[in-house]
Amino acid sequence: MTARITRRADIEALKVAAGWPGADRTTVVTLATRLAAVRADAEGYTYFTQHADAHPDQALPLAIAGFFQARLGVDVDAAIAKLDKAAAAELGLPHYFRGLALAALPRDRGYAQAAVADLEFVLAVRDQFPAALIRAVHQALAAAYAAAGQDNLAAEASRRSGLGSAPADSAVTQGLSFASSWVTAADGFRFTTPSVLRPEPGVHVMQGFDFGDFAVIETGAGIVAIDAGSTAPRVRAALAELGLPGNQTITHLILTHGHFDHVGGADALRGPGTQVIAQAGFSAELARQRRSALPFRYFRGEGGRLDHNIVPDRLISEPESLTAGGVEFALYPTPGGETGDALMIHLPASGLLFTGDVMMPYLGAPFFAEGSPEGLLETFRFIRTLEPRVLIQGHTPLTETFTIEAIPGLEAALTHLHGEVLERISEGRPLAETLQLAELPEVLRDHPTAVVPYLVTRDHFAARLYHQRTGYWKPDGEGIETFSAAERAAALDVLAGGREDAFAAAAGTLVNQGDHALALEIIRPGLLRHPSSEALADLRAAALRGMLAEYQQLDPFKFIIYAELSGTEIGPVR
Numbered sequence: 001m002t003a004r005i006t007r008r009a010d011i012e013a014l015k016v017a018a019g020w021p022g023a024d025r026t027t028v029v030t031l032a033t034r035l036a037a038v039r040a041d042a043e044g045y046t047y048f049t050q051h052a053d054a055h056p057d058q059a060l061p062l063a064i065a066g067f068f069q070a071r072l073g074v075d076v077d078a079a080i081a082k083l084d085k086a087a088a089a090e091l092g093l094p095h096y097f098r099g100l101a102l103a104a105l106p107r108d109r110g111y112a113q114a115a116v117a118d119l120e121f122v123l124a125v126r127d128q129f130p131a132a133l134i135r136a137v138h139q140a141l142a143a144a145y146a147a148a149g150q151d152n153l154a155a156e157a158s159r160r161s162g163l164g165s166a167p168a169d170s171a172v173t174q175g176l177s178f179a180s181s182w183v184t185a186a187d188g189f190r191f192t193t194p195s196v197l198r199p200e201p202g203v204h205v206m207q208g209f210d211f212g213d214f215a216v217i218e219t220g221a222g223i224v225a226i227d228a229g230s231t232a233p234r235v236r237a238a239l240a241e242l243g244l245p246g247n248q249t250i251t252h253l254i255l256t257h258g259h260f261d262h263v264g265g266a267d268a269l270r271g272p273g274t275q276v277i278a279q280a281g282f283s284a285e286l287a288r289q290r291r292s293a294l295p296f297r298y299f300r301g302e303g304g305r306l307d308h309n310i311v312p313d314r315l316i317s318e319p320e321s322l323t324a325g326g327v328e329f330a331l332y333p334t335p336g337g338e339t340g341d342a343l344m345i346h347l348p349a350s351g352l353l354f355t356g357d358v359m360m361p362y363l364g365a366p367f368f369a370e371g372s373p374e375g376l377l378e379t380f381r382f383i384r385t386l387e388p389r390v391l392i393q394g395h396t397p398l399t400e401t402f403t404i405e406a407i408p409g410l411e412a413a414l415t416h417l418h419g420e421v422l423e424r425i426s427e428g429r430p431l432a433e434t435l436q437l438a439e440l441p442e443v444l445r446d447h448p449t450a451v452v453p454y455l456v457t458r459d460h461f462a463a464r465l466y467h468q469r470t471g472y473w474k475p476d477g478e479g480i481e482t483f484s485a486a487e488r489a490a491a492l493d494v495l496a497g498g499r500e501d502a503f504a505a506a507a508g509t510l511v512n513q514g515d516h517a518l519a520l521e522i523i524r525p526g527l528l529r530h531p532s533s534e535a536l537a538d539l540r541a542a543a544l545r546g547m548l549a550e551y552q553q554l555d556p557f558k559f560i561i562y563a564e565l566s567g568t569e570i571g572p573v574r
Contacts, residue, residue: 004514010455010554011035013440015047017451024448025060026130026401029093030553032064033133033178036071037549038514044068052082059086063094070101076109087118096122096133100176103140103147112147115140130400131180131192132553135161135573139176162571177570179552181559184569188230188301189560191396193572196242199390200350207396208572209238211299212261215354215392216242217347219325222249226345226354227256227394228266231303235265250274251324254331256356256394257339258285259365260294260306276310279333280317281341286310292368298564316343332386337363337376344383351389359393359402361457362557363464373418373465380411397556402453409447413454414461416441421462422469430476431466435459456554489525500530507539516546541566 014031017023035044045068052061066082069075083101086094099118102111119141126134138161145154162182183189190208197205202218210229216239217224223244229235253269255278256262263286270276290307294300322329329345336342336358345354358379364371383391384407391407393399402410417438424434438458444451472479483491496502503526510519523540530536544566551558563570 002509002513005510005518006515007436008034008038008040009436009438009459011038011040011043013455014451016440017444017448019051020445020448022448024451025093027448027451028060028064029130029133030452032067032097033136033176034553035068036176037178037552039175039549041068041071045072045074059090059094062086062089063097067097067101071104076105080111092125092128096129096137099144100136100140103144107147112144115144116148119144131573132178135163135180136176136178138573139163160574162573175549177552179556179559180573181552181556182570182572183298183560183563184301184571185298185564186302188304189298189556189563190572191556193574194238194241197392197399199352199392200347203347203350203352204242204244205392205399206238206242207399209241210234210261210265211304212259212357212394213392213396213399214238214262214265216244216250217327218244218248219251219327221325222251224252224254224324224327224329225250225269226254227262227356228253228264228269230261230264230300232265232268233303235268239268252277252322252329254278254329254343254345255282255310255312256343256345256354257336257341258282258289259339259357260289260300260304260308262356262394263308263310264304266308266310275314276312277314277316277322277331277343278310278312279341279343280315281333281339282312282315282343285339285341288370294365295367296561296564298560332382334358334379334382335372335375336379337372339364339370340372340375342375342379344379346386346388352392353383353386353388353390353404354392355383355394357394357398359398359453360395361398361453362460363457366460366557371464371468373414373461373468376461377411377415377418380407380414383407384411401456403449406447406450406453409444409450410453410457412443412447413441413450414457416443417458417461418465421465425466425469428475430474430478431463434466435462438462452554485525486528489528492522492525493529496526500526500533500536503530504533504535504539507536507543511539511542511546514546516543516550519543520547544568 011034014027018028018031048061048065048068052065055061062082063086066079069079083098087098095118099115102115105111119137122129122137138157142154142157145157180192189211192208194208197207205213205215207213212229214227214229250269250271253274253276294306316331316333320331322331328348330348332344334342334344338357338360342356342358363373388404391404393402421434444454503522507519507522520543523536523543526536544562547562548559548568
């Protein structure tokens with residue numbers, strides 16, 4: 001195998017940040033699970049062994065070093081000794097990594113019951129663990145139960161993992177999956193298992209019932225709803241799960257912006273007296289959505305549409321205050337980072353701020369001409385002046401990751417990136433080179449909770465800014481001449497000497513060394529020229545599975561696309 005050609009820039013950055021003094025534990029765990037997801041076990045073992053040696057007082061690096069050592073099969077007894085020492089020093093994550101490691105050992109090692117004990121402990125206190133870590137627990141339990149001869153429990157653990165419907169040779173089933181998101185053709189994509197977040201009494205945030213989250217807030221006069229999901233049936237199912245008294249009137253429906261996943265279920269929330277409130281730019285945004293095409297059905301599932309026609313009763317162009325049933329709602333129009341019609345809702349009494357998608361890392365959907373890097377930075381500044389206690393975002397991972405504590409560091413780091421990208425544009429550098437030059441800003445040393453949200457946002461922020469500030473002829477020649485996919489395939493076929501096996505050999509090498517995206521660049525034209533090639537079809541499936549493993553954690557939009565292209569369906573973690 002030759003060396004991988006493409007960089008995993010997020011892993012490189014996570015390594016740097018995880019080594020900083022006072023590194024956030026989320027950064028350390030994210031690095032470990034990213035390496036495990038792409039099977040970079042040797043890389044993980046080397047890094048965390050050095051990290052554990054440098055920090056002998058910390059149990060977590062030692063546990064992760066033992067985890068990777070066990071996966072490699074290098075002196076397994078020594079690996080287990082590391083795991084045992086870490087677990088004895090600290091409850092929690094060391095038991096998680098020990099359980100995963102023990103469950104993967106050969107049956108004749110006799111560690112199945114010990115793995116079960118660790119993993120069942122994790123499930124017993126699962127609220128103390130990020131939801132993204134739980135699917136791997138069920139995966140490992142299925143293996144441990146099977147090794148212990150408890151086939152019924154193994155089958156149940158497999159069902160609870162949500163991976164029963166995924167292909168048996170899928171990268172997310174063969175390896176460990178560290179994501180709580182799920183996707184099917186019927187249901188579309190969901191960021192997490194359906195659940196209700198209650199940040200304050202009377203405030204219910206419906207998470208995982210639809211692509212976007214939405215909330216209902218109890219007041220003395222009835223319910224104020226914030227956003228409306230993508231379809232009325234999904235909203236009704238969530239309300240039924242919530243079990244609110246049937247005589248509750250929905251007095252107001254406040255929409256944070258006009259995207260399909262926040263307005264599509266409005267009919268389930270609007271009654272005869274419901275006042276619908278939106279930002280002044282809402283109607284224009286909704287009309288633009290109707291003129292757009294969402295090219296991947298896995299985003300919406302069955303019943304999701306873009307052609308909604310909602311006429312608000314009240315439009316907000318300046319900051320206003322609304323009082324409903326004794327509860328004050330402060331309404332703030334903002335440009336935001338995603339759309340021009342963003343509306344944030346602040347509950348001053350509790351300190352909750354409902355932000356919608358102003359912090360969506362993609363700065364608009366990547367296949368739409370929208371998004372504003374400057375609007376995002378302006379919104380950060382405004383949020384800091386409000387000093388909210390908790391941010392409730394339009395999607396569960398944003399609420400979990402883009403916290404109020406992360407905002408100052410994220411604002412500073414993205415401001416630095418903004419200037420860096422503009423400088424690269426002025427130098428005539430192409431986008432690919434600009435992205436490779438975007439290093440981890442030093443300011444994040446003092447803001448460890450901002451590291452992961454920055455890395456999730458970095459490339460999308462830079463790409464959106466680059467495309468909005470450059471023409472369609474690029475300095476590296478891109479766009480000057482335009483060719484169809486068939487024409488490019490024909491030219492490559494000349495290079496391949498008209499031979500299918502030449503495409504397959506190159507693509508196979510790239511797949512084997514982990515360059516799955518580059519492999520697809522060879523496979524697509526190869527299949528256009530040789531559509532009956534079974535070898536290329538098999539390599540395409542392998543490359544797409546590799547992309548699923550690559551993006552399962554930090555880039556759900558890409559995960560959705562590759563899941564649809566590969567026909568992969570994954571159920572929720574039970």
